[in-house]
Amino acid sequence: MNAGIDVPTIERFGALYIASARLKSMSKWRTIIAAVDIGNPLFYLIAVGIGIGVMVEQGSGTSGTNGIKYIAFIAPALLANTAITGIMDETVFPTIEGFKWRKLFFAQNSTPITGRQIALGVYLAALCRALFSVIVYYILLLAFDVVNFGISILLVPIAVLGGGAFGALMLFAAAKIEKEDQFFNILGRLVIMPMFLFSGTFFPLSSMPIYLQPIGWISPLWHATELGRESAFNYGISTTMVVVHLVFLFTLLVIGLVLATRQFERRLSK
Amino acid sequence: MSNPLISARGLTKKFGDFTAVDAVDFDVAKGESFGLLGPNGAGKSTIMRVLAATSQRTSGTVEILGKDPELFGPLVRAHLGVVPQQDNLDGELTVTENLYIYGRYFGLSKKFISNKIEELLEFAQLEEKRDVKVEALSGGMKRRLTIARGLVSEPDILLLDEPTTGLDPQARHILWDRLFRLKEQGVTLVLTTHFMDEAEQLCDRLVVMDKGSIMAEGSPASLIKQYSSKEVLEVRFGSDRNKEVAPQLATMCERMETLPDRILMYTEDGEKLLEKITHAGMHATTSLVRRSSLEDVFLRLTGRTLIE
Ligand SMILES: Nc1ncnc2c1ncn2[C@@H]1O[C@H](COP(=O)(O)OP(=O)(O)OP(=O)(O)O)[C@@H](O)[C@H]1O
Numbered sequence A: 001m002n003a004g005i006d007v008p009t010i011e012r013f014g015a016l017y018i019a020s021a022r023l024k025s026m027s028k029w030r031t032i033i034a035a036v037d038i039g040n041p042l043f044y045l046i047a048v049g050i051g052i053g054v055m056v057e058q059g060s061g062t063s064g065t066n067g068i069k070y071i072a073f074i075a076p077a078l079l080a081n082t083a084i085t086g087i088m089d090e091t092v093f094p095t096i097e098g099f100k101w102r103k104l105f106f107a108q109n110s111t112p113i114t115g116r117q118i119a120l121g122v123y124l125a126a127l128c129r130a131l132f133s134v135i136v137y138y139i140l141l142l143a144f145d146v147v148n149f150g151i152s153i154l155l156v157p158i159a160v161l162g163g164g165a166f167g168a169l170m171l172f173a174a175a176k177i178e179k180e181d182q183f184f185n186i187l188g189r190l191v192i193m194p195m196f197l198f199s200g201t202f203f204p205l206s207s208m209p210i211y212l213q214p215i216g217w218i219s220p221l222w223h224a225t226e227l228g229r230e231s232a233f234n235y236g237i238s239t240t241m242v243v244v245h246l247v248f249l250f251t252l253l254v255i256g257l258v259l260a261t262r263q264f265e266r267r268l269s270k
Numbered sequence B: 001m002s003n004p005l006i007s008a009r010g011l012t013k014k015f016g017d018f019t020a021v022d023a024v025d026f027d028v029a030k031g032e033s034f035g036l037l038g039p040n041g042a043g044k045s046t047i048m049r050v051l052a053a054t055s056q057r058t059s060g061t062v063e064i065l066g067k068d069p070e071l072f073g074p075l076v077r078a079h080l081g082v083v084p085q086q087d088n089l090d091g092e093l094t095v096t097e098n099l100y101i102y103g104r105y106f107g108l109s110k111k112f113i114s115n116k117i118e119e120l121l122e123f124a125q126l127e128e129k130r131d132v133k134v135e136a137l138s139g140g141m142k143r144r145l146t147i148a149r150g151l152v153s154e155p156d157i158l159l160l161d162e163p164t165t166g167l168d169p170q171a172r173h174i175l176w177d178r179l180f181r182l183k184e185q186g187v188t189l190v191l192t193t194h195f196m197d198e199a200e201q202l203c204d205r206l207v208v209m210d211k212g213s214i215m216a217e218g219s220p221a222s223l224i225k226q227y228s229s230k231e232v233l234e235v236r237f238g239s240d241r242n243k244e245v246a247p248q249l250a251t252m253c254e255r256m257e258t259l260p261d262r263i264l265m266y267t268e269d270g271e272k273l274l275e276k277i278t279h280a281g282m283h284a285t286t287s288l289v290r291r292s293s294l295e296d297v298f299l300r301l302t303g304r305t306l307i308e
C-alpha cells in the first residue's frame, strides 16, 4: 500500500466525508429544495397572516394566545415543523436507499469508513439541510414582520434541535425497517400528521382535552415550539419548563443516535 | 505456510439456523493468487464478505495482515480492494465522480486521486465514458468500473467476487492480463469464480467448495492430477440410449459419470478408449477427447456440475 492512507484521520473525520458526499448529492436538487423552502413558508404566512389569523383574532382577540398575534403564535411551530420534515426527508430516504434500493452504504463500508460514521454522516447532512430551510424561513418571518430581529434568532437553533431529536429517531427507524412501503404510510399518517395537529401548533396544548395532551408531551414538535415561543416573545413559561424541554429534546437526540449508529453497524455486518 | 497474509480457522457463518459457511480453514500467502471455486450457494460470497471485514462471522478465527477484521475493521479495510459480486456504484454520479468519492473515503488527497483516476480509466477502458453517468453504462462497463474502483487505494489485497461475470470474452482476457500484472507487482488476489478456465488461468491455488465446506484444496494442476485422469472421453449416444449402454461402458474405464446429455469416461488415453468402444460394436453419435479440467474435479467431488 503506497497510497498513503492515514487510518486515524479517517477514524476522526470519516463522518464528515459521508456528510459531504450527501450534501453534494442533495445539491443536485437545490432548485427544488429552495423552491419548497421558500414557497412553503410563503403560503403559510399569507394564508394564516391574512386569512385564518384575522378570523381567529376577530373571534377571541389574542386572549387565547397570551396576547400574541396569531401568526406569530404559530410561527415557532411552523419553523420547528420545517426542521422536522426537512431532516426526515434527508434521513429516511437516504437510509433506505443506502441499505436497500441502491446499496450505497455497503460500498462506503468496504472502505475504512464504519457504519457508525455513515449514520452520523447522513445525520449531519440532514441537519445542514434543516438549518438551511429554517434560516430561509426565519428570514421570511423577519420580512413579514412576524418576529423582531434579536433574541428571536434563537428560534433557529431551537427548531433545528427539535428536528434533530426527531430525525435521530427516524434515522434509527429507517435503518431498522425491512419493508419500507408500510413504513411510509404509518409514518405519514400516524406520526407526522397527528404530531403536527396535536403539538400545540395552532392553539396552546393546555386548551386541549387532557386525554389528548400526552401526544404533545412526547412530541419533539411541542417541546421545540414551546421553547421557540419563549425565546421569540417572552411567552411566560417557567425556567424549569425550559430546562425540561431542553433535556427532553437532547435526551431524544442522544438515544436516537445511539440506537441508529448501533443499527447501522449491525445491519452492515450481517 | 509461514506468515500467511490471510488465515482462517474454523470459519463459520450462520444465517439464523442455516449454516452458509461451515468450519472452513485456509491460508493465503503474500503475492499469491487464491481462488474459491464452487456452485451457486456454496458460500463463496459469504466468505468474501468476512474477508472484506464487513460481515461478522458466527465462530472461528480470521486474521488478515495479522489482525482480526472484526476488531480492526477500518485498519484492515485500508489495505483491501473490494469488488463485490453485485455492483454498488452510485448511478447518479459520473464515472470519474464515482472513483473520486470512493477514493475520498480512504482519506486520499485530491491530487493523488486525480492522477489515479487517469490510470484507472485506462485500466477499465472507460476513457471515453469518463463524464457519463454510471446508470448509462452497459453492464460490462459497470463491472469494469467496479473493479477499477477497488484499485483506487492501491490495495495490498484485492478481493474479487466473480470479477468477470457479465464481461465479453475480450474484456475477460484483458482483465486476466491486468490482474496478472497486479500480481506481478505483489498484490495478493483472492477471487471467486464459476469458470474453470478462469480459475486455471488465474489461481496459483484454490479450494473447491460445496454447501459451505471445502471439498479439496491445491493448485489447479495438482487437483486435476489427484482427482481426475489425464484425459476425458465424452460420448453421446442420444438421451435414450445413454442409460442403456452405460453399464457396459463402465467396465471399460477407470471411472465414469453419466450426465443427462452425455457420458464422461475418465482414462489415460481417450483415443484408445474410443477405439475399444467402437470395436465392441457401440457407435457414439458424437465423441470428444479432451484433457481433464477442474470441472471434472468438481464433478468427482460433488457428483454435480459446476454450472447447472
Ligand atoms: N443475508 C443472508 N441471509 C440469509 N441467507 C443468506 C444470506 N446471504 C447468503 N445466504 C445464504 O448462504 C448461502 C451461501 O450464499 P453465498 O452468497 O455465499 O453463495 P455463493 O457461493 O456466493 O453463491 P453464488 O455463486 O450464487 O454467488 C446461500 O444458501 C444463501 O442463500
Ligand SMILES: [Mg+2]
Residues within 6 Å of the ligand: B044, B045, B046, B085, B161
Ligand atoms: Mg456469490
